[in-house]
Amino acid sequence: MAAVEASLRPAGHEVKGKERANRHVGDNGKGVDLKDAVVGKVCVRFAPEPSGYLHIGHCKAAILNQKYAQDFKGKLIVRFDDTNPAKESNDFVENILKDIETLDIKYDKVTYTSDYFPKLMKMAEELIIQGKAYVDDTPREQMQKERMDGTESRCRNNSTEDNLKLWKEMSAGSERGLQCCLRGKLGMQHRNKSLRDPVYYRCNPIPHHRVGSCYKIYPTYDFACPVVDALEGVTHALRSSEYHDRNAQYHRIQEDTGHEKVEIHEFSRLNLVYTLLSKRKLAWFVTNRRVDGWDDPRFPTVQGVVRRGLTIEALKEFVDEQGASKNLNLMEWDKLWTVNKKKIDPVCPRHTAVIEGGRVMLTLTDGPEKPFVRIIPRHKMSEGAGQKATMYARQIWIDSVDAKSISIDEEITLMDWGNAIVKEIVKDQSGTVLRLAGVLHLDGSVKTTKLKLTWLPETSELVSLSLVEFDYLITKKKVDEGEDFLDVLNENTKKETAALGDSNMRNLLRGDTLQLERKGYFRCDVPFVRPSKPIVLFAIPDGRQRRVLM
Numbered sequence: 011m012a013a014v015e016a017s018l019r020p021a022g023h024e025v026k027g028k029e030r031a032n033r034h035v036g037d038n039g040k041g042v043d044l045k046d047a048v049v050g051k052v053c054v055r056f057a058p059e060p061s062g063y064l065h066i067g068h069c070k071a072a073i074l075n076q077k078y079a080q081d082f083k084g085k086l087i088v089r090f091d092d093t094n095p096a097k098e099s100n101d102f103v104e105n106i107l108k109d110i111e112t113l114d115i116k117y118d119k120v121t122y123t124s125d126y127f128p129k130l131m132k133m134a135e136e137l138i139i140q141g142k143a144y145v146d147d148t149p150r151e152q153m154q155k156e157r158m159d160g161t162e163s164r165c166r167n168n169s170t171e172d173n174l175k176l177w178k179e180m181s182a183g184s185e186r187g188l189q190c191c192l193r194g195k196l197g198m199q200h201r202n203k204s205l206r207d208p209v210y211y212r213c214n215p216i217p218h219h220r221v222g223s224c225y226k227i228y229p230t231y232d233f234a235c236p237v238v239d240a241l242e243g244v245t246h247a248l249r250s251s252e253y254h255d256r257n258a259q260y261h262r263i264q265e266d267t268g269h270e271k272v273e274i275h276e277f278s279r280l281n282l283v284y285t286l287l288s289k290r291k292l293a294w295f296v297t298n299r300r301v302d303g304w305d306d307p308r309f310p311t312v313q314g315v316v317r318r319g320l321t322i323e324a325l326k327e328f329v330d331e332q333g334a335s336k337n338l339n340l341m342e343w344d345k346l347w348t349v350n351k352k353k354i355d356p357v358c359p360r361h362t363a364v365i366e367g368g369r370v371m372l373t374l375t376d377g378p379e380k381p382f383v384r385i386i387p388r389h390k391m392s393e394g395a396g397q398k399a400t401m402y403a404r405q406i407w408i409d410s411v412d413a414k415s416i417s418i419d420e421e422i423t424l425m426d427w428g429n430a431i432v433k434e435i436v437k438d439q440s441g442t443v444l445r446l447a448g449v450l451h452l453d454g455s456v457k458t459t460k461l462k463l464t465w466l467p468e469t470s471e472l473v474s475l476s477l478v479e480f481d482y483l484i485t486k487k488k489v490d491e492g493e494d495f496l497d498v499l500n501e502n503t504k505k506e507t508a509a510l511g512d513s514n515m516r517n518l519l520r521g522d523t524l525q526l527e528r529k530g531y532f533r534c535d536v537p538f539v540r541p542s543k544p545i546v547l548f549a550i551p552d553g554r555q556r557r558v559l560m
Contacts, residue, residue, distance in 0.1 A: 044078065044246060045273050052084030053245045056115070057123075057235065060090050060219075061097035062289035063304040063311040064109040066325070067250075070280040073329045075248055076115050078275075085118045087242055091235065092124050093228050095218040097293075103219075105304070109312040113322060123234050124220050126241060130229050131181075133237060133267050134192055134211055138173045142266050143210060145176035147190045157206045162198045166207070183215040183226025194233070196262055204259040208232050236260045240269035247272050250279040280332065282341050284482035285310050291495055295483065300499075307535075307548055308480050308503055318480065319523060319533035319550030324350035340488055348553030354531060358523040359388035359395040361515055362425075362464045363475055366508040368410035371468065372446040374430060377404030381467060386426060388514070398514040400426060403467035407510065412463050413443040421454055423462045425527060429454030464527045471513040474544035477532070479505045508544070515545055523550070 044052075056075045058068055079086035088110060092098050110117070123130075137143035146153065146165040156163060168176075179187035192211035200206055210233040217223045239247050249257075257274050264271055279287075286292060287310060295301045295309075305313035316322070328346045332339075381403040389395035406424070413435075416422060421431050431454075434447035456462065466472055486498040511526075516538040518524070525531050526547075536546035 044082070044275055047078075047082050047246065050083050051245060052078060052082035053087065053243050054078050054084065054248060055087040055089050055239065055242065055244050056110075056117070057089045057091045058106050059094070059097075059231075059289070060092055060099065060102035060106060061094065062102060062292055063105050063309075063313055064113075065287055065289075065292070065312065066282065066285075066310045066315060067280045067287045068109075069113060069312060069325060070277070070329045070332065071248060071250070072110065072113055072115050073326060074277060076117075077330075078246065078248070080116075084245075086116070087119055087121055087244070088115075088117045089121045089123065089238065089242070091231060092122050092218070092220060093231060093234055095214060095216045095228065097289075099219050105313070112312055112316065113326075121242065122220060123229075123238055124218065126234070126238050127221065127225055127229075129241065130234055130237060131225075131227070134229070134233070135174070135177065137194070137210075137266060138177060138192070139170060140266075141170065141195065143173075143192055143194050144168055145173045145180065145190050146193050146207075147176070157198075157203060160199045160206060163193070163207070166195065166198070180211065180213045180227050181225075183213060187213045187226070188215070192227075194263065194266070196259070202255055202258050204232075204256040205262065208259060232256065232259060233263060236263045236272065237267055237269065239272045240264055240267075244272050246275050248275050248277060251276045252279055278332075278339065280329070280341065281339065281488075282310065282343055282346075283487040284343070284484055286484065286489065286495060300483070308483055317533070317535065318548055319354075319531065320346070320350050321353045324353045343551065344553040346553075347551040350550070351531070351552045354523050354550070355525070357389070357392050357395060358525050358531065359398070360390075360525050360527055361388070361398070361512055362466055363477070363509045363511045363526045363529060364407045364464065364466050365409050365411075366474075366510055368442075369407045369510070370410050370413035370443050370446060371405055372408055372413075372430075372432075372448060372465070373405050374448055374450055375404075375433075376449050378402055379404070381469065398512070400512070401467040401469055401471070402427060403469065405468040406465040407468060408446075408463055408465050410443065412461065413446060415461060416443075416446065420461070421451060421459050422448075423454075423456045423459040424465050425462055427465075428452035429456065429459060462528075464529075466510060466512060469513075472510045473513060473515050473538060474541070475509040475511045475515070476536075476544040476546045477507045477509050477526075477529075477549065478535075478546060479507075479549040481505075511545065518545060 054075045056072045058064060075086055090103060134143060144166055146163050148163050176190050180190050190213060191209045193207045194210050196205045196207055198206050209230050211227050211229055213227050215226050254276060261271055292309060296304060301308055304311055305317055307314055307318035328349050381401050383399050383401050385397050386400050388398045416432050418435055419431060421429055423429050429451045430448045431451050432446055432448040436444045438444055481500060481503045483500055483503055484495060484498045485500045489495045489498060518534040518537050520534055520537050522534045531550040531552060532547035533550055535548050538545050
């Protein structure tokens with residue numbers, strides 16, 4: 011991105027002219043306001059909750075935060091919003107840090123909201139004393155209704171002494187305390203419902219993954235986030251526009267706790283068709299074993315999409331193209347996979363596979379008496395892809411779907427070899443092709459043939475493959491608010507096909523990307539171990555809008 015033309019302002023000096031960098035201009039030429047941003051003074055934060063792995067929506071926030079920090083020569087804090095011990099774990103912390111490293115996000119330090127638990131508790135107690143917060147034991151459903159209706163709780167005007175007494179019960183995690191929560195006293199008749207006395211603290215006796223059983227109460231995100239942002243010196247809080255109605259609440263909490271206002275910069279959330287980004291819903295798939303884990307290639311997590319074959323370069327380019335726009339868009343996965351194809355096609359090696367079930371043998375009667383090997387490029391347009399050994403034999407395997415398309419005396423092209431003329435086609439009573447015979451015609455022109463076929467030699471050196479294709483986890487492009495995602499589950503999301511591959515694929519490593527000629531792009535998930543165990547290849551979408559598992 012273009013460097014921001016601004017200078018550091020001395021302490022107490024008014025920002026004027028070029029010293030204020032209010033405009034951030036990206037590579038795509040789209041200008042985006044960043045109010046009162048000063049080069050060298052900007053501090054942003056990326057604050058994931060450790061209740062799951064990072065998903066593609068988090069990627070946009072992480073990448074944008076890094077770009078602002080870099081362009082304004084500022085700082086980026088990674089802060090774990092660990093305020094809900096019921097959902098969080100050290101495993102999620104470790105994997106989020108792994109995902110951040112995968113995204114190549116450069117940060118200045120890692121912090122935790124739990125670092126500030128003592129200060130947050132003290133501030134909450136001060137708010138009680140100042141009459142800006144109160145303890146409420148209203149049942150949750152009734153409280154929600156009262157907030158919607160703008161009805162004040164019967165606890166709202168309790169005395170400071172009563173509130174502090176109940177606050178101690180909450181802090182101790184007593185039976186009485188478990189019935190209560192702490193609410194901010196902001197305004198129950200406010201048109202903005204987020205200001206209708208939001209909850210600041212809840213009682214929860216579950217041990218915290220990081221601080222153990224030290225606390226029985228935990229702050230809500232709504233209370234902790236604005237306070238910790240201010241405590242850490244964040245100058246600009248990047249938030250998705252779904253939080254817009256809660257911005258006033260964010261600033262009111264900073265005001266009530268005596269902190270300076272942190273500027274909020276909004277951007278649109280990255281929403282994709284047929285995709286759930288709620289970690290609660292994603293956790294359902296994991297818990298109910300609908301997927302193989304948080305890194306399942308059907309998941310929109312960083313580890314899931316990378317395992318599916320998406321490159322980080324493509325993901326970053328896709329996010330950069332969206333920019334920090336506030337426009338809400340439902341994006342097609344095809345656009346992302348098209349960008350990815352442009353990244354992998356010029357460099358990934360080419361290999362050959364034949365579907366095992368129903369494969370047909372073609373005997374070339376004038377083929378080589380003894381099989382021979384040639385060394386040819388693994389990618390004709392990329393020397394960096396290396397070379398491979400290709401065996402040429404009298405008997406070769408072709409796909410059954412290709413065999414069905416061939417006519418007697420038809421000239422075909424055998425890729426990486428030359429032309430041949432089919433002289434004999436043997437079928438069973440149902441019309442299924444059993445075997446073919448033909449002769450080589452290596453002087454023939456490949457321009458004149460209709461069929462260009464992949465093939466494999468009949469040899470014990472072929473390797474077993476499992477080609478795996480995936481489909482969306484839900485059948486609806488967008489799950490509407492209030493709609494149960496369980497009603498639109500896709501029951502058919504994975505298809506495995508047995509195949510045979512050329513012997514060069516024994517050298518594939520986990521994570522290698524390749525193209526199987528005429529079959530598409532794949533990522534190696536399980537490399538060659540022994541002949542009885544197949545190499546597992548995951549199909550990489552290429553952006554051509556096809557549902558593979560119909």
